Amino acid sequence: MHPNPAIALENQFCAHNYSPLPVVIVKGEGVWAIGDDGKRYLDMMSAYSAVSHGHVHPRIRAAAVAQIDKISVVSRAFYSEPLGNFLKTLCRISGFDSALPMNSGAEAVETAIKAARRWGYRVKGIAANQAKIVVADNNFHGRTSTIVGFSSEPDYKADFGPFCDGFTEARFGDIESFRQAITADTCAVLIEPIQGEAGIRVPPAGFLRELRALCDATNTLLILDEIQSGLGRTGKWFAFQHEGIRPDALILGKALGGGIMPVSAFVADHSIMDLFDAGSHGSTFGGNPLAAAVGLEALNVLEDEGLIDNSAQLGHYLVERLRAMNSPAIREVRGRGLWVGVELDRDARPICEALLAEGLLTKETHENVLRIAPPLSITREELDWGLARIERVFGQL
Numbered sequence: 001m002h003p004n005p006a007i008a009l010e011n012q013f014c015a016h017n018y019s020p021l022p023v024v025i026v027k028g029e030g031v032w033a034i035g036d037d038g039k040r041y042l043d044m045m046s047a048y049s050a051v052s053h054g055h056v057h058p059r060i061r062a063a064a065v066a067q068i069d070k071i072s073v074v075s076r077a078f079y080s081e082p083l084g085n086f087l088k089t090l091c092r093i094s095g096f097d098s099a100l101p102m103n104s105g106a107e108a109v110e111t112a113i114k115a116a117r118r119w120g121y122r123v124k125g126i127a128a129n130q131a132k133i134v135v136a137d138n139n140f141h142g143r144t145s146t147i148v149g150f151s152s153e154p155d156y157k158a159d160f161g162p163f164c165d166g167f168t169e170a171r172f173g174d175i176e177s178f179r180q181a182i183t184a185d186t187c188a189v190l191i192e193p194i195q196g197e198a199g200i201r202v203p204p205a206g207f208l209r210e211l212r213a214l215c216d217a218t219n220t221l222l223i224l225d226e227i228q229s230g231l232g233r234t235g236k237w238f239a240f241q242h243e244g245i246r247p248d249a250l251i252l253g254k255a256l257g258g259g260i261m262p263v264s265a266f267v268a269d270h271s272i273m274d275l276f277d278a279g280s281h282g283s284t285f286g287g288n289p290l291a292a293a294v295g296l297e298a299l300n301v302l303e304d305e306g307l308i309d310n311s312a313q314l315g316h317y318l319v320e321r322l323r324a325m326n327s328p329a330i331r332e333v334r335g336r337g338l339w340v341g342v343e344l345d346r347d348a349r350p351i352c353e354a355l356l357a358e359g360l361l362t363k364e365t366h367e368n369v370l371r372i373a374p375p376l377s378i379t380r381e382e383l384d385w386g387l388a389r390i391e392r393v394f395g396q397l
């Protein structure tokens with residue numbers, strides 16, 4: 001039995017919608033997460049990219065503390081100081097005109113769905129309540145009842161229906177399937193450029209370019225959910241830059257909160273964003289001064305500290321080293337930047353437990369895929385430390 005009462009308390013009083021590994025994390029320092037027994041774990045999960053900057057980044061912490069000492073929550077019934085600056089920087093980096101700030105990723109996806117439908121009715125001229133959005137199979141866009149309704153994962157939706165109409169599924173990476181799914185009533189394609197929760201699935205080269213051309217030819221918006229893939233995770237600011245395309249709108253979250261708090265945004269040009277008028281959409285906490293101060297510094301740190309180049313370089317190295325292990329248990333190593341899925345011939349959970357004992361935090365996704373996604377601030381030495389332990393665990397299988 002683990003001696004820490006936090007485990008029993010959480011098991012008794014918290015809903016059982018997760019099955020955590022048996023470790024209690026009490027502190028974080030950069031790429032390290034520290035357990036209640038003082039043991040230091042290399043965090044190779046970084047909270048699904050939410051901790052891309054590392055834990056308690058000193059600059060982001062300082063920005064948060066300075067803002068807390070002034071004011072944290074205003075509501076957008078009034079103007080506040082940090083919001084405009086934050087979104088100006090976000091627009092410069094993403095290359096769009098305007099952003100709508102929210103909190104969780106799922107809320108930003110919901111914002112995108114509303115924007116796409118309004119555009120469908122008011123610009124494309126789709127008949128009332130007929131707009132369709134084409135999504136990919138094995139997608140992950142969050143957990144609201146609308147979003148899980150168009151998920152293909154039975155666990156996410158069992159007995160949560162009835163679900164919302166207006167979504168059509170196509171096969172990820174298969175342009176013909178998207179061509180068939182798009183009709184005159186389609187307002188948008190909503191897709192992850194690389195599917196994270198599905199197991200770091202990278203589509204065939206050229207797929208996004210073909211999808212961009214297909215959307216152009218059919219007057220359909222291309223909306224990319226880069227909540228997990230964006231902000232440097234793949235070795236570029238955004239995954240779409242690997243294919244040299246530009247989406248019509250972008251959904252960001254996770255790392256936008258600098259490892260401190262939830263910050264998300266829907267980002268687009270005026271032609272789409274200005275379809276939101278006063279009263280049409282909102283969020284009590286969205287764009288609050290604390291979130292804006294944290295989000296701005298999160299972007300500045302990615303830029304100033306070269307974290308995106310680091311992700312590209314060390315990501316390449318990580319994939320090479322994992323492939324060179326030549327473990328018979330490994331079917332495929334895939335990914336971009338410091339975002340790697342190791343597909344196994346067996347359940348990944350026991351391997352996550354063995355890695356935990358070695359001092360590594362990882363997490364399985366879809367039973368047989370081991371996800372390796374450390375903070376983008378990881379050094380070569382720290383990565384080597386982790387790889388030595390991964391090699392040891394796989395060597396003993």
Ligand SMILES: *Cc1c(COP(=O)(O)O)cnc(C)c1O
Nearest residue numbers: 104105106140141142225227228
């Ligand atoms: C995590 C994630 C979401 C949902 O974000 P939450 O903050 O958990 O609501 C949506 N889309 C993608 C691609 C994600 O990885």
